[in-house]
Amino acid sequence: MSRTAGSSGAKTLAAIREAGLQLIYEHGYEAMTLRRLAREVGLQPGSLYNHIATKQELLFDLIHNHMITLLESLDKALEGHTAPVESLKAFTAFHLTYHIERKREVFIGSAELRSLDPENRDIIVDLRRTYEDRLCAILDAGRASGDFVVEDVRVATYAILAMLTGICTWYDPGGRIDREALIRIHERLVLDGVTKNR
Amino acid sequence: MSRTAGSSGAKTLAAIREAGLQLIYEHGYEAMTLRRLAREVGLQPGSLYNHIATKQELLFDLIHNHMITLLESLDKALEGHTAPVESLKAFTAFHLTYHIERKREVFIGSAELRSLDPENRDIIVDLRRTYEDRLCAILDAGRASGDFVVEDVRVATYAILAMLTGICTWYDPGGRIDREALIRIHERLVLDGVTKNR
DNA sequence: TATAAAAACGAACATACGTTCTTTTATTTT
DNA sequence: AAAATAAAAGAACGTATGTTCGTTTTTATA
Structure with a gap:
C-alpha cells in the first residue's frame, strides 16, 4: 500500500487536530497514544509524522x-x-x-x-x-x-x-x-x- | 542485598503515599512512573508491591x-x-x-x-x-x-x-x-x- | 506528458512501563 | 533461641510507546 486516493494534507491535519483535541480532552495528553490517534483518523501511526513534528x-x-x-x-x-x-x-x-x-x-x-x-x-x-x-x-x-x-x-x-x-x-x-x-x-x-x- | 535495617511497613507506606501525592500533583497520574516513585522513597520498583496492590x-x-x-x-x-x-x-x-x-x-x-x-x-x-x-x-x-x-x-x-x-x-x-x-x-x-x- | 513533491504504508528500533518472581536479610512471634 | 513473617533487593517478562526509515503510489508542478 501507499498514498491513498483522495488524500489531502490540509484535510488530514484538520482531522488529526480534531481527533487529538477530543482524545486529550477525554483521556489526557499522557494517556492519549499516537496509535489510538492514528486509528481514529484512519492512518498508520508513522503517517502522522507527515503532518506533525512530535x-x-x-x-x-x-x-x-x-x-x-x-x-x-x-x-x-x-x-x-x-x-x-x-x-x-x-x-x-x-x-x-x-x-x-x-x-x-x-x-x-x-x-x-x-x-x-x-x-x-x-x-x-x-x-x-x-x-x-x-x-x-x-x-x-x-x-x-x-x-x-x-x-x-x-x-x-x-x-x-x-x-x-x-x-x-x-x-x-x-x-x-x-x-x-x-x-x-x-x-x-x-x-x-x-x-x-x- | 535484602531487607534494610530499620525498615517498617507503616513508615514506608506513609512515605509512598506522600511521595505519590506529590508526584501525581506535579505530573499527573499517567505521567508518574512507579520507578520514579520508588526512587523518591528509596526503594526498588518491585519493592513497592509489598505495600500497594497496583x-x-x-x-x-x-x-x-x-x-x-x-x-x-x-x-x-x-x-x-x-x-x-x-x-x-x-x-x-x-x-x-x-x-x-x-x-x-x-x-x-x-x-x-x-x-x-x-x-x-x-x-x-x-x-x-x-x-x-x-x-x-x-x-x-x-x-x-x-x-x-x-x-x-x-x-x-x-x-x-x-x-x-x-x-x-x-x-x-x-x-x-x-x-x-x-x-x-x-x-x-x-x-x-x-x-x-x- | 514527464518530473517532483506529498502522503500514505508497513516494518522496525530503542526505550520505558507496570508487574512478577526468587532470594536474602531483618524483624516479630512463639 | 528457633520459627515464621515481613520487607527489601535485583533480575526479568511481556507489552506498549514515540519515533524513524525505506518504499510505493497519488497528486501537483513544469
Missing part, C-alpha cells in the same frame, strides 16, 4: 491556537463598551459563551499546562496572563469611576474567573438551563460581588 | 481518604450553626481553609477522576455529590427562611463551589494576602451573590 508539538499547537483565538474574540467582544458596568457585563457574557462553546479547548488549555515543555508553557502562561489583565483593567476602571467597590482587584479577578470558568466543567448545553439564563444569573452574581450595596 | 489502587486510596476526611471535617465545621447566613459563612470559611491546606489532595481529587477505573470513579463521584448536597441544603434553607434570594439553587451551588475551589489553584499561602482576608473577601462575595439587595 506529539508535544501537537499539544502546543492546539493550546496556542486556542489562546490566540480567545484573545482576539475577547477584544472584539469588548469593542464599543466604555462604561465599566457594561464592559463587565460584556466580559461575563463573552467568557461564558466562549467557554461553553469551546469547552474542550478551554479544559485542555489549563489542565494540560503541566504537559507542556517549559518553553512552550511559558508562552501559554504569558497569553493567559494577558487575558486576565483584560478583566483586571475593567475592575480598575470601575473602581476609579466609583462604580465598583473592590477590596483587592487581583483577588476579585481570580475569583470571578474561577467562578465563570468552573461552569464549563459541568454545564450541559442541552440541559435544564439555557444559555441566556445562565448568563443573566452570572452577570448578577459578578456585578453584585463588585458593587457597593450594604 | 498503581491504580494507590490513586484510589489517596482520593478516597481525601474525600472521607473532607466530609467528616465539613460536618464538624457546620456543627452548631443553624441560621442559614451563619451556615453559609461557616461553609465558605471551611471550604477555603481546607482547600488551601490540602491543595494537592483537592486537585488530584478532581483532575484525576478520569484516571480512576469506572467502579472506583463511581464511588468518588458519589462522595462529591454528597459534599455538594451540603451546600445545596444551606441555600435551600436560606431560601425557605427568606434570607437568600436564589434563582436556581443548583446553579448557585456550582457557581459558588467553582469560585471557591478555583482559588486553590492560584492562592499562595506565603503571598500578599493572608488567609483571614481571603476568607473575608469571599464571604462577602458569596453572601452578596445570594442576598437580595437591589
Whole structure:
C-alpha cells in the first residue's frame, strides 16, 4: 500500500487536530497514544509524522491556537463598551459563551499546562496572563469611576474567573438551563460581588 | 542485598503515599512512573508491591481518604450553626481553609477522576455529590427562611463551589494576602451573590 | 506528458512501563 | 533461641510507546 486516493494534507491535519483535541480532552495528553490517534483518523501511526513534528508539538499547537483565538474574540467582544458596568457585563457574557462553546479547548488549555515543555508553557502562561489583565483593567476602571467597590482587584479577578470558568466543567448545553439564563444569573452574581450595596 | 535495617511497613507506606501525592500533583497520574516513585522513597520498583496492590489502587486510596476526611471535617465545621447566613459563612470559611491546606489532595481529587477505573470513579463521584448536597441544603434553607434570594439553587451551588475551589489553584499561602482576608473577601462575595439587595 | 513533491504504508528500533518472581536479610512471634 | 513473617533487593517478562526509515503510489508542478 501507499498514498491513498483522495488524500489531502490540509484535510488530514484538520482531522488529526480534531481527533487529538477530543482524545486529550477525554483521556489526557499522557494517556492519549499516537496509535489510538492514528486509528481514529484512519492512518498508520508513522503517517502522522507527515503532518506533525512530535506529539508535544501537537499539544502546543492546539493550546496556542486556542489562546490566540480567545484573545482576539475577547477584544472584539469588548469593542464599543466604555462604561465599566457594561464592559463587565460584556466580559461575563463573552467568557461564558466562549467557554461553553469551546469547552474542550478551554479544559485542555489549563489542565494540560503541566504537559507542556517549559518553553512552550511559558508562552501559554504569558497569553493567559494577558487575558486576565483584560478583566483586571475593567475592575480598575470601575473602581476609579466609583462604580465598583473592590477590596483587592487581583483577588476579585481570580475569583470571578474561577467562578465563570468552573461552569464549563459541568454545564450541559442541552440541559435544564439555557444559555441566556445562565448568563443573566452570572452577570448578577459578578456585578453584585463588585458593587457597593450594604 | 535484602531487607534494610530499620525498615517498617507503616513508615514506608506513609512515605509512598506522600511521595505519590506529590508526584501525581506535579505530573499527573499517567505521567508518574512507579520507578520514579520508588526512587523518591528509596526503594526498588518491585519493592513497592509489598505495600500497594497496583498503581491504580494507590490513586484510589489517596482520593478516597481525601474525600472521607473532607466530609467528616465539613460536618464538624457546620456543627452548631443553624441560621442559614451563619451556615453559609461557616461553609465558605471551611471550604477555603481546607482547600488551601490540602491543595494537592483537592486537585488530584478532581483532575484525576478520569484516571480512576469506572467502579472506583463511581464511588468518588458519589462522595462529591454528597459534599455538594451540603451546600445545596444551606441555600435551600436560606431560601425557605427568606434570607437568600436564589434563582436556581443548583446553579448557585456550582457557581459558588467553582469560585471557591478555583482559588486553590492560584492562592499562595506565603503571598500578599493572608488567609483571614481571603476568607473575608469571599464571604462577602458569596453572601452578596445570594442576598437580595437591589 | 514527464518530473517532483506529498502522503500514505508497513516494518522496525530503542526505550520505558507496570508487574512478577526468587532470594536474602531483618524483624516479630512463639 | 528457633520459627515464621515481613520487607527489601535485583533480575526479568511481556507489552506498549514515540519515533524513524525505506518504499510505493497519488497528486501537483513544469
